[in-house]
Amino acid sequence: MRNVKIIKLSGEKVYNISLLLNGMNPKYVLGLLVAVVLIGGGVWTFNRDDNDGDEYTYDSTGDASLTSTTTSVTDTMTTSTVPAKTFTLAEIATHPDATSCYTAIDGKVYDITAWIPKHPGGQKAILGICGIDGSNAFNRKHGGAEKQALILATFNLGVLAN
Numbered sequence: 001m002r003n004v005k006i007i008k009l010s011g012e013k014v015y016n017i018s019l020l021l022n023g024m025n026p027k028y029v030l031g032l033l034v035a036v037v038l039i040g041g042g043v044w045t046f047n048r049d050d051n052d053g054d055e056y057t058y059d060s061t062g063d064a065s066l067t068s069t070t071t072s073v074t075d076t077m078t079t080s081t082v083p084a085k086t087f088t089l090a091e092i093a094t095h096p097d098a099t100s101c102y103t104a105i106d107g108k109v110y111d112i113t114a115w116i117p118k119h120p121g122g123q124k125a126i127l128g129i130c131g132i133d134g135s136n137a138f139n140r141k142h143g144g145a146e147k148q149a150l151i152l153a154t155f156n157l158g159v160l161a162n
Helices: 017-021 026-047 113-118 123-127 135-142 146-153
Strands: 006-009 012-015 054-058 064-068 073-077 085-087 100-105 108-111 156-160
Touching: 100 113, 100 135, 113 123, 135 146
Parallel strands: 085 156
Antiparallel strands: 006 012, 054 064, 064 073, 100 108, 108 156
């Protein structure tokens, strides 16, 4: 055995690692280091929380809150006491595509233009309800789903005229 400096801490032997590695094949040391990093990364990956990092809640006043736990940032959407803007179907029809996409869902009007490239179901699903009352399509796919309703609420512009 080489002359290795032994350091004693609390009665345990601790070897000076630089002396242990001295003279070892650098490829072996590099391979060992890569293996440790890959295994550590794999353990970290599989132990992560797999949720989407977003939590949605409603408080008693009807205000919706979106909290992104992955970034520790809270975006709060509050309902205004100012009367909601009223839109007609004719006005909504002037926003029928990806450059400006308005839709009415259950009596409310939304500008979902920014959601088109982000929609998990693809852009086609959103583009299909641009410029029209998309209530049937939305409710058929997402009816009663709290997460989708909260996301939709962030795009609210006003209400649909009777």
